[in-house]
Amino acid sequence: MRPGVRQAMASGRTTLSALMLWALWxxxxxxxxxxWLEVRSVEDELLLRVPMPEGDRWCLGWNHSVRHFPVLDCYxxxxxxxxxxxxxxxxxxxxLGHSQGRGEQVSDGKGGYWIENIHEPVPGNRxxxxxxxxxxxxxxxxxxxxxTNRISLSDIAAGQRVTIQLNMLDN
Numbered sequence: 452m453r454p455g456v457r458q459a460m461a462s463g464r465t466t467l468s469a470l471m472l473w474a475l476w477x478x479x480x481x482x483x484x485x486x487w488l489e490v491r492s493v494e495d496e497l498l499l500r501v502p503m504p505e506g507d508r509w510c511l512g513w514n515h516s517v518r519h520f521p522v523l524d525c526y527x528x529x530x531x532x533x534x535x536x537x538x539x540x541x542x543x544x545x546x547l548g549h550s551q552g553r554g555e556q557v558s559d560g561k562g563g564y565w566i567e568n569i570h571e572p573v574p575g576n577r578x579x580x581x582x583x584x585x586x587x588x589x590x591x592x593x594x595x596x597x598x599t600n601r602i603s604l605s606d607i608a609a610g611q612r613v614t615i616q617l618n619m620l621d622n
Contacts, residue, residue, distance in 0.1 A: 486528060488591070490604060491614045498607050501591070503528050503617060508536065509593035511580075511615070516587060523592075526573070533573040533617040538566045577616035582608045 488509060490499040503509065510525040523539040537554065541563035554569035582589050582604045589604040604613065 485620055487618045487620060488528075489614075489616050489618050490591075490608070491616065492608065493612045493614075498613065499591075499602060499604075501593070501602075503593075505530070507593065507595075509591055511589065512592050513583060513587050513589045516583070519586075528617060529570075531619065533576040535569050535571040535573060537569055540564060540566075573617075575616075576618070577614050579612060579614055580604075581612050582610065584609050 485502055486504050488501045488503040489497060491497055501509075505528055508525060508527040510523045512521055512523045514520065515522055518541075520541045522541075524535060525537045525539070527534050527536045539559065541559075541561070553571070554566040557565050557567055559565055580589065585603075585605050587605060590601055591604065592599065592601045594600070
């Protein structure tokens, strides 16, 4: 078992249901090839793989390091590309905000705001992230079959540099 998974299981923060879902999705889809959202270590070790067919959406969430509120960057698989679709911030804390000409800022009705309609392709369908501590709790969140799924990257790779990528596998 990989050290990151061992640490996540030992911490008790990773839910059994998330690990079971991962195992169920991972096995059958590998045999058939597919379109995946992957998280890989700096050594290119596969840490996580989630099926992400055309049209599916997911978010990277985290707790702001100063204000500690949740922030979301939401993506979609659009025509074979990873595309930043929208972003949510509860206020205008340091490092957050809307840039003119990049999407539309709309109220979330709770004092925060969404930046909608960004539609920005992610170069190479991948980006690098330094995964935060359990307090920051970098996490992937997506819906499938009406259920919200969540896997904490901080439980798997806190303090590590990882690549999050949309990958097409052919068998």
